[in-house]
Amino acid sequence: MIELDGLTKHYGDKVAVDHLTFTVRPGIVTGFLGPNGAGKSTTMRMMLDLDNPTSGSVRIDGEHYRRLTDPLRSIGALLDAKAVHGGRSAYHHLLCLAQSNGIPRRRVGEVLDTVGLTSVARKRSKGFSLGMGQRLGIAVALLGDPRVLLFDEPVNGLDPEGIHWIRNLMKNLAAQGRTVFVSSHLMSEMALTADHLVVIGRGRLLADTSMAEFIRGNSRAFVRLRSPEPERLREVLHAERIVAVEAAGGALEVDGEPSERLGELAARHGLVLHELSPQQASLEEAFMRLTAESVEYHAHDGEPGRAEGPVPSAPPGVAAAPGGWGSDWRKKGS
Numbered sequence: 468m469i470e471l472d473g474l475t476k477h478y479g480d481k482v483a484v485d486h487l488t489f490t491v492r493p494g495i496v497t498g499f500l501g502p503n504g505a506g507k508s509t510t511m512r513m514m515l516d517l518d519n520p521t522s523g524s525v526r527i528d529g530e531h532y533r534r535l536t537d538p539l540r541s542i543g544a545l546l547d548a549k550a551v552h553g554g555r556s557a558y559h560h561l562l563c564l565a566q567s568n569g570i571p572r573r574r575v576g577e578v579l580d581t582v583g584l585t586s587v588a589r590k591r592s593k594g595f596s597l598g599m600g601q602r603l604g605i606a607v608a609l610l611g612d613p614r615v616l617l618f619d620e621p622v623n624g625l626d627p628e629g630i631h632w633i634r635n636l637m638k639n640l641a642a643q644g645r646t647v648f649v650s651s652h653l654m655s656e657m658a659l660t661a662d663h664l665v666v667i668g669r670g671r672l673l674a675d676t677s678m679a680e681f682i683r684g685n686s687r688a689f690v691r692l693r694s695p696e697p698e699r700l701r702e703v704l705h706a707e708r709i710v711a712v713e714a715a716g717g718a719l720e721v722d723g724e725p726s727e728r729l730g731e732l733a734a735r736h737g738l739v740l741h742e743l744s745p746q747q748a749s750l751e752e753a754f755m756r757l758t759a760e761s762v763e764y765h766a767h768d769g770e771p772g773r774a775e776g777p778v779p780s781a782p783p784g785v786a787a788a789p790g791g792w793g794s795d796w797r798k799k800g801s
């Protein structure tokens with residue numbers, strides 16, 4: 468596992484990472500989210516001892532990085548896929564790393580196979596596409612067969628097939644009991660890959676919670692109903708003191724009632740329903756809502772974080788956003 472305790476990084480006056488305390492657990496994929504400049508890369512660099520914390524600490528399986536006897540066998544990382552000597556082939560790049568880290572030569576062939584680069588392994592990596600570069604970076608991360616893996620934006624430059632492959636790879640690595648910590652700006656992809664989320668904004672922890680809880684707690688859930696007899700439907704709901712809001716296409720939207728109750732109610736009154744669909748916001752909407760206060764640079768032509776419905780109270784595992792939970796999020800971007 469990875470344990471952060473009060474991790475803090477200042478660059479001059481700038482606080483890039485601000486007292487982060489959380490644990491990344493094995494056996495699941497943990498997503499790391501935050502707006503641009505939130506401090507994700509700085510945090511990951513400190514996890515790998517590439518940057519010194521101003522205060523606080525990081526432990527990898529209980530040890531500080533510098534005390535790990537074979538770092539590549541403990542923790543593997545993809546931070547910057549371009550950090551490869553372009554004149555070298557993928558095979559030689561991996562072989563050099565294996566030899567200087569006491570990793571058996573056979574691992575080179577194995578990881579090339581895993582990432583699908585065997586057929587181009589002897590070609591210079593200078594000619595690699597962005598996607599091939601990402602795959603080589605992932606091969607490096609896997610080389611030491613580490614228990615802990617960090618991936619910073621691993622799907623950058625990958626085509627849909629590559630993105631699908633990365634998703635399955637992460638899930639498989641976690642299913643093998645490894646600790647998988649991954650950052651991405653692709654919310655739809657993160658929603659399909661991660662089981663747990665750590666969200667930061669302006670260097671501070673905003674949420675450390677399961678994916679399902681994060682979406683539930685940061686978005687409006689409602690049921691959409693459509694009937695060929697909308698007036699009668701409205702009356703039936705009204706009689707039960709259920710508040711329905713008119714929506715596009717002649718639909719009604721109901722907050723705070725399970726779809727089962729609404730369906731049974733309609734059936735009791737012999738009402739035909741053409742639609743009875745529970746709606747949940749996407750991870751992207753939930754993310755924008757939580758981080759609206761923490762975005763470093765706002766565009767002025769939209770309303771980031773806009774969502775309908777009442778502002779929820781902070782769910783378990785979710786810290787109040789700076790300035791108060793959900794406060795002022797509607798005003799942003801104006």
Ligand SMILES: Nc1ncnc2c1ncn2[C@@H]1O[C@H](COP(=O)(O)OP(=O)(O)OP(=O)(O)O)[C@@H](O)[C@H]1O
Pocket residue numbers: 478481482483501502503504505506507508509510
């Ligand atoms: N070497 C540095 N010197 C000065 N400031 C830095 C340095 N590295 C990062 N920062 C600042 O620290 C903050 C956090 O940056 P960081 O790159 O960690 O954010 P991030 O969440 O990874 O952003 P992105 O999503 O855009 O990659 C930013 O405001 C950035 O400008």
